[in-house]
Amino acid sequence: MFRLEVRSSTPTWFNFALPLLAIGATLILCSGLIALAGAGVLEAYGVMFTASLGDSYAITETMVRATPMIFTGLAVAVAFRAKFWNIGAEGQLLAGAVASCFVGAIPMPGPLAMVLMAVAGAAAGAAVALVPATLRVKFKVDDVVSSLLLNSVIYYALMALIEGPWKDSFSGYPISPPIEDSANFPVLLEGTRLHLGVVAALIAAPLIWFLIVRTTLGFRIRVTGENPEAARYGGIHVERVLISTALLSGALAGLAGVSEVGGVHFQVMSDISPGYGYSGIVVAMLARLNPLGVVPAAIFLAAVMTGAEAMSRATGVPAFLSDVIQGTALLAMLVALLFTAYRIRRVGVAR
Amino acid sequence: MSAVFEQIFQVGFLAAIIRIATPLAFATLGEMFSERAGVLNLGIEGIMLLSAMTGFTAASLSGSLWLGVLAAVLTGMLMGALHALFTVVLGLSQHVCGIGVTLFSSGLAYFLYRLIFGQQSVPPNIKGFQTLPIPILSDIPVLGPAVFNQFALVYMAILAIPVAAFVLYRTPWGLSVRMVGENPRAADSAGVSVIATRFQAVILGGALMGLAGAFLSMAQFNAFTFGVVSGRGWVAIALVVFGRWDPWRSAGAALLFAFVDALQLRMQASGLGHIPYEAFLMLPFIFTIVAMAVMSRNAVAPSALLKPFRREER
Structure with a gap:
């Protein structure tokens, strides 16, 4: 007989083993869809791997792709730590853009422009996140629903801008005018698109880790998420912590x-984010809400996305496979x- | 101004409200059953999308619209069962599982649609449901053409409201649903299986979400596009709160939202001033957020919502 037993602590290697287990299970489950599309499973995954991580140029492209998801993954990880259910990273990303x-x-x-761009973008994202947080703290509105609905509002606002007053008069397309050339983020490696934002994301991850694990604010965020009553009893102003977390x-x-604006697109268009905000949720969960884990998790999803496009071209399997993989990976x-909460114990059968 | 006013409130306006409200009513009732049993289903957006896709595909391949509806309902039930497996049986986070189900279902819908229909410049469409005037009743002035000259699925949605209320408030199963949503411990002591009841409620909810998807791709748009649901699932979740987890009030909330949506569509068409059309598209979403802010303070959710039940934890 086997029995589920509550586990009090988890070994460190679980942090690595569980995501790998989930990813393995996901790839096995999704191979059914590849077979359904009439392609060879190993061939398809092979193409995906080669196209995303096979050579140094592919790796830089994957890193460029991973960058926005490192940021949104961190955003979600921080929010979920406090159990502030921010599903609005998509809208916050658009506002920042x-x-x-x-x-x-x-x-x-140029350098001044880049700094001010970062400040303005961060402020815009924070302002958007403030809405669901305030609604929750002041009006008890469910943060999931309000942050989700807000994504649509922001999207339409963006469309109104780029189809209206902000429309690029030069091209006539519904895109914003480009930023100044001097404000384009410098490319760090000749012949690639590896830009300053990639490095910024890689620096942000350990900084946020430090903030969560080592600072008072991080402690307050964690306690608020784990046990708001205890937090309140311990003198923590839970509402204020939720607002800070949202910001x-x-x-x-x-x-x-x-x-994305400074390093990749240099302007704003309607499809500037193919759902990076939602992918951030997958990234954060794969990382077990650990900011350091966000980086490899984002790289994995980025590899799936870049790989899926190449796989689609080579084998005809729809590139939407990457969306299925994301959803499956989250559930897996x-x-x-x-396994972190329970362990399977062999129980002796009574003789 | 009066010309604009007339254009907005012409005879077809009422009919448009009913049509817009139909998928929302199905979805809202579905979400309500799930939440009354204690399970938030954020998978609703993806479930509606996948059902719209399977329904459209089945109808398009078989030539039978009702076979399409059946496929959509079965899809909804299957995805509901998946969500219930994760949240009810395994007791995982309802928030994150719901997002997972939505991401998974949406991805699957896009993938299968592209696999079956390929990439076409003009998306394939079907001859969707036609209006089915009800004799005598459809002759009533104003109300007749608006309410009784609609698609069969609209009548189903109207009937679903009293049926849902009856099931929830007047049947033993409905009592079980309310008990496991309010006080699962007591329900368990009274011999009600918490796990089974929640499972059934989430699957029933999924079936209703499937009908919502079916309506979108087979009556409203007669095609499957990636934006066929575009946030209606999320709106339904808000409408459940706004409707205070009651079938009648939830349906009323759906009607109110449909009124705002129909109004913005009319205002768009009437070219009101130089306001960009996106401002009108935003309106129903802003309205929903504001409505939630007004209602949520006094809203009393089912006590056991979001709380997994495990028998041994006493």
Whole structure:
């Protein structure tokens, strides 16, 4: 007989084993869809791997792709730590993109422009995140629903801007005018698209880790998430912590937009984010809400996305496979997390 | 101004409200059953999308719209069962599982649609449901053409409201649903299986979400596009709160939202001033957020919502 037993602590290697287990299970489950599309499973996954991580150029492209998801992953990880259910990283990213593009289009010295773009983008993202947080603290509105609904509002606002007053008069397409050339983030490696934002994301992850694990605010965020009653009893102003968490989370999501504008697109268009905000949720969960884990998790999803496009071209399997993989990975990770709460024990049968 | 006013409130306006309200009513009732049993289903957006896709595909391949509806309902039930497996049986986070179900279902819908229909410049469409005037009743002035000259699925949605209320408040199963949502411990002591009841409620909810998807792709748009649901699932979750977890009030909330949506569509068409059309598209979402802010303070959710039940934990 086997029995589920409550586990009090988990070994460290679980942090690595569980995501790998979830990813393995996901790839096995999704191979059914590849077979359904009439392609060879190993061939398809092979193409995905080669195209995303096979050579140094592919790796830089994957890193560029991973960057916005590192930011949104951090945003979600911070929010979920406090059990502030921020599903609005998508809208916060868009707001950050718009604000930074607006600033980047003003002529000024390059470095100053980049700093101001980051500040404006982070502020815009934080401002958007403040809405669901305030609604929750003041009006008891469910943060999941309000942050989700807000994504649609922000999206339409962005569309209204780029189809209306902000429309690029030069091209006539519904895209914003480009930022100044001097505000384009410098490319760090000749011949690639590896830009300053990638490095910023890689620096942000350990900084946020430090903030969560080592600072008073981080402690308050964690306690608020784990046990709000205890937090309140311990003298923590839970509402204030939720607001601070929202500001931090929104700012990080906003930076995802900044990095896409400054380093990749140099302007704003309607499809500037193919759902990076929602992918951030998958990233954060795969990372077990650990900011350091966000980086490899984001790289994995980025590899799936870049790989899926190449796989689609080579084998005809629809590239939407990457969306299925994301959803499956999230669910598989949740199931895998059961191993942190329970262990399977062999129970002796009574003779 | 009066010309604009007339254009907005013409005879077809009432009919438009009913049509817009239909998928929302199905979805809202579905979410309500799930939440009354204690399970938040954030998978609703993806479940509606996948059901819209399977329904459209089945109808398009078989030529039978009702076979399409059946496929959509079965899809909804299957995805409901998946969500219930994760949240009810395994007791995982309802928030994150719901998002997972939505991401998974949406991805699967896009993937299968592209696999079956390929990439076409003009998306394939079907001859969707036609209006089915009800004799005598459809002759009533104003109300007749608006309410009794609609698609069969609209009548189903109207009937679903009293049926849902009856099931929830007047049947033993409905009592079990309310008990496991309010006080699972007591329900368990009274011999009600918490796990089974929640499972059934989430699956029933999934079936209703499937009907919502079916309506979108087979009556409203007669095609499957990636934006066929575009936030209606999220709106339904808000409408459940706004409707205070009651079938009648939830349906009323759906009607109110449909009124705002129909109004913004009319205002868009009438080219009111130089306001960009996106401002009108935003309106129903802003309205929903504001409505939630007004209602949530006094809203009393089912006590056991979001709380997994495990028998041994006493």
